[in-house]
Amino acid sequence: MRVLLVNPNTTVAMTESIATCARRYARADTEIAALNPTKGPVSIEGYFDEAIATEAVLELLIRHRGCFDAYIIGCFGDPGLFAAREIMTAPVIGMAEAAMLTACTLGYRFAILDVMKRTWPQMEDLLMRYGLQRRCVSVRAVEMPVLETESKSERVRARLIAAGRKALEEDRAEVLLLGCAGMSGLDKDMEKVLGVPVLDGVVCAVKMAEGLVDYQAFTSKINAFKPPELKEFRNCSDAIATIGKGRRHARIESKEED
Amino acid sequence: MRVLLVNPNTTVAMTESIATCARRYARADTEIAALNPTKGPVSIEGYFDEAIATEAVLELLIRHRGCFDAYIIGCFGDPGLFAAREIMTAPVIGMAEAAMLTACTLGYRFAILDVMKRTWPQMEDLLMRYGLQRRCVSVRAVEMPVLETESKSERVRARLIAAGRKALEEDRAEVLLLGCAGMSGLDKDMEKVLGVPVLDGVVCAVKMAEGLVDYQAFTSKINAFKPPELKEFRNCSDAIATIGKGRRHARIESKEED
Amino acid sequence: MRVLLVNPNTTVAMTESIATCARRYARADTEIAALNPTKGPVSIEGYFDEAIATEAVLELLIRHRGCFDAYIIGCFGDPGLFAAREIMTAPVIGMAEAAMLTACTLGYRFAILDVMKRTWPQMEDLLMRYGLQRRCVSVRAVEMPVLETESKSERVRARLIAAGRKALEEDRAEVLLLGCAGMSGLDKDMEKVLGVPVLDGVVCAVKMAEGLVDYQAFTSKINAFKPPELKEFRNCSDAIATIGKGRRHARIESKEED
């Protein structure tokens, strides 16, 4: 099967790094393509960054509709996830969503290891949206920018382990989530040190996508994720304008091919 | 005082119409400028439309930073509201938020009269985000596109009154919210027919903005709405790139003037 | 417009002091009358005090029905607010309610700076009643009686600043509410020190009342706040007995004039 992994920021090194993690646990017959937009912020660390990154993610997805069996949004804020579900019938998985849902099967409560305290409200927003507040005991920030976590330096690792230990001891967490795609690849090492499951949402999303495709599952198009209404998108790119004009999505029989 | 009312869609007629409503209840010394982006959907009726409209709203706000005492986002999904608060110190009010908060002072529970059933999840998202689910008894859709409600035709009026009556009788609502900027101006007429408060969020936002400015209130910049981190926004407009480079916001002493 | 500000306790000095704060931010054309009952506790610091103060507040309101455009209850427990809405059609605003709703527009979460730990359950009750628990991160008490806070002494100020700082640093609050009418007037000074919005509910209520009157808004009389049923109030004051006998409220066409 073919899966498209979209890194919503414009840092190519990060796209490559999460692709490597994704492929490490993908099945032999799963082909993972990884892309990032060329327009937008080099990292996403707040509401504004996320808002600006979203349009480019959606454009990129529109241009690859019909070419993949499933799509993954590889940023722990899941930017554009619900909008993407409107324009797709094939499964679209957010890495935060995948990490949270997977954690639910491995422990009573999980904690999120986040980049910065300032993005804690965005974590709250996601937990509410997914209805999982009760399962998350805490969000602990390492107070490092996304691009520094991406270095996977000893400093990053040490701070993550310290934050994880606090979550286990003070907050009664049982599973830890790496709250940024920049932290991808540190999961198994941290598990060895801390003795509890540590989840990389990129990997969780790949495994969930494979399962959904095997089961021939598709996004429900009945209400929240109905295709967008037909309308004019003024002064927008061709890709976006297409959505406003476009043929409705075929529902079950065929995957989207427009 | 000077207030900027942004209509997030690209339909100029609608911008004018909500400006008229806003000015009807504005104080004599409040000057209301109304603008809409020239890029984006002609109406907002789902997650995708909203995602595409958001960037243009933010650009427009950036270009007018420092020129107004308060800013209003005039679409009942409050697109870009939290991102806007990151880039502003002056108050930014969403029309849905304003309508919901105002309703809390006039009745035990309110109902939202929405355009389409498909946008009900977006209303849910807002209610959760604002923490007001308990105050909202129901969301009832008139099943008409935004641009048709904008016509304020007899058909629109009749459907709104019918939906409102159901909300009062079957859902125990006590206050009704017009769930779309296109419905602006129908409030007082509906109040006469239904005998309960009917709120236009555009007006609520104007009154709330005036109060906040009088009180010299400002957006808290300590955590959720801190100015965006400095970073590169690749291939973005100058306005957006400015934010990534830009001077930090002055906090209390001076309003943003960059 | 004319607004009646009721101080529910019987301390005249406090009535004058909150009236001064209210007038500081009122519009030029808003006339604020401030009154307190002559019967009841000199301060309100618990369920019993509040229960005893409530009847006198309601009597005072009954005697001034039809004379003002809006009414404000100036104690951070909002005593008698819902009962007052039953006997009024004009807007009635509680200072706690106004502070909480206003805070929602300025930050992700707020904290309340309360007088005593013992009144924390009453804050909880209010947050539940208004459906705003999710927006309040903490209630921190300065452990001083109401009448001491009213002194606005350096000791009061220092304790409030210390409690506020803890709320910002340990509880992730973004906006602070002065949880007692006795603290009125310390808002702007504390904002300077702490750098975040600090709200005085008396001022918030004035600004909200002005907005509601401008918008010709009124209390919904359809269910929760219907006028009281006709009945005998034995051995009660004339004012209260009137309510039991009284003419029903006119709904929209005319404000209450009895």
Place this chain on the structure above:
Amino acid sequence: MRVLLVNPNTTVAMTESIATCARRYARADTEIAALNPTKGPVSIEGYFDEAIATEAVLELLIRHRGCFDAYIIGCFGDPGLFAAREIMTAPVIGMAEAAMLTACTLGYRFAILDVMKRTWPQMEDLLMRYGLQRRCVSVRAVEMPVLETESKSERVRARLIAAGRKALEEDRAEVLLLGCAGMSGLDKDMEKVLGVPVLDGVVCAVKMAEGLVDYQAFTSKINAFKPPELKEFRNCSDAIATIGKGRRHARIESKEED
């Protein structure tokens, strides 16, 4: 043991009628005194009525402090319950609270059969305050005034049975609560007809009070229900003024005897 049952309204016939119900299920060694204030509304059907009744209930309780082993407030809105707990160490039980807690042991979810639709928000307030919203599936009103339910006429009985049946069939209720002291005495007859537990809160409160007294239980005086702060109650009755001056409550060793 000796229990004081307070009817918060001023209708003597109702006091007698609930006393009869209370005594029917009281133990042989439980003596039940029943009183009502002479000041206040003849029935309680809304926020205003309740606010006016509360002071008289508290006065009556103050005058009987130290004379009884437990106190019951016999109105389904539990007026003054928390204030009463401040001034008492002996257990004080509200009839709504007692009915709700008892229902929790007999079925998965309960419904309340209320007098009027208008008091539904007050039921909501109680459920929130007691933290029992999840256990209550619905509040159904018979739309009859309190004093009519007190007649226990065939019409009252028929409407209660009809509302109860709807709650069982449409709302999945498993236990029914008589939502007004006026309905006292209809429980067992309705149980025969409907086949499910039907609870009279007055009886539930008596049984709970007996249990608490046997167990030598007392109200926690540590925080929410600490004795009121010392202070002046201006122009209030001697009873109320006493509270403001009064000796602190003895905690465990001795019941209140002042």
Place this chain on the structure above:
Amino acid sequence: MRVLLVNPNTTVAMTESIATCARRYARADTEIAALNPTKGPVSIEGYFDEAIATEAVLELLIRHRGCFDAYIIGCFGDPGLFAAREIMTAPVIGMAEAAMLTACTLGYRFAILDVMKRTWPQMEDLLMRYGLQRRCVSVRAVEMPVLETESKSERVRARLIAAGRKALEEDRAEVLLLGCAGMSGLDKDMEKVLGVPVLDGVVCAVKMAEGLVDYQAFTSKINAFKPPELKEFRNCSDAIATIGKGRRHARIESKEED
């Protein structure tokens, strides 16, 4: 009246000890029989222990159906409570449930003093099931096995007092619950030391059972607790097989007598 108190673990000494506590506060005319299964764990300290204990509890109850007026499950996890309600019409009370409901009448919020941190999720499960999360401020573990608490040694007492003090001071608890039947009997001593109500769920359950029997209350058989469907229980004990074959429960007229 006759009450059966079931200790779900197989430690006879503990059965005797909780019987002694139960009888201390039982009425003179209440006869309490205490039994424990002979099969199962010697103590219950987790999900597995509880799952294994449950079947034996149910068997024991089946063998005594019709012989008692009420049944009590004497372990703070309430194992098998809802299953027991399916097979009984007479009241069945869990000691955790009884302690929690009783606490609601004595303070604003309670805390549970638990044996081990590992059983905290089970406490959470119970609080959710009973809908009482809002009333519980914290669960604090003394980190001692059940059978050690049963010794009531000075060490046990000291740890309980220390944990209780922390709950009162740091968590704002107002009532303390002994979170294990092994702690039975320490209530009144702890009350003397800590000055707040300390509840033994075994006693609470006895008092609640007496009240329910006096009131002729019974378990609702309409939905959640309907008698089990008729079916084969393969290779199960006669007692359990009986349930699958058995006569339906008589509902109100007669208590179960099969």
Place this chain on the structure above:
Amino acid sequence: MRVLLVNPNTTVAMTESIATCARRYARADTEIAALNPTKGPVSIEGYFDEAIATEAVLELLIRHRGCFDAYIIGCFGDPGLFAAREIMTAPVIGMAEAAMLTACTLGYRFAILDVMKRTWPQMEDLLMRYGLQRRCVSVRAVEMPVLETESKSERVRARLIAAGRKALEEDRAEVLLLGCAGMSGLDKDMEKVLGVPVLDGVVCAVKMAEGLVDYQAFTSKINAFKPPELKEFRNCSDAIATIGKGRRHARIESKEED
């Protein structure tokens, strides 16, 4: 990889039927063994049935510890799931849990198509335990015993389709869950008719198990799911007694092999 699918009831035909469904969507390299206990009810339709089935499920799991890479509990009540997690390090998945988590990725809200109205409270319990109440709009029963649904007759299919349609139209569901293992295999046919995702929890659990094994995920043993405390299990089977005596689980390095 090797997965053990346990059918908790004793009906062999049903074990075979769910094994067939599981294998239909399993990967080529996944070997699925399916077993059921020989002791216990032939179907599970209430709290009592479930309580009796649980011990046999746990015994069966103990006897196969170390032999499989993952374990699935194939009954929509997930009996014994948390107890099983205590005795396992390898992933254990419940079919209800798997269906609910999977549904979260395909639509805004799901509905459960349940066998009988009487098991609705058990669905509520699961939703609370998993923290997913907000994602579930309704539970609709087809009012047929488990063993009849297992027939997959036209009557079963028709009732499921009718219930599903109501959930979509009246409750705004977007994804449907087959709420009983007896319904396994009807998913894709129903999807064709109703046009929305219809999920069989057995398949969802297989796909989730495969993903977890690929990712080398394991159950967190730090708190809720720590191995049971060492203790005597009197008169229990050897398998169960082993747990009380047994060696602690190796944590990460090696899967359980005792």
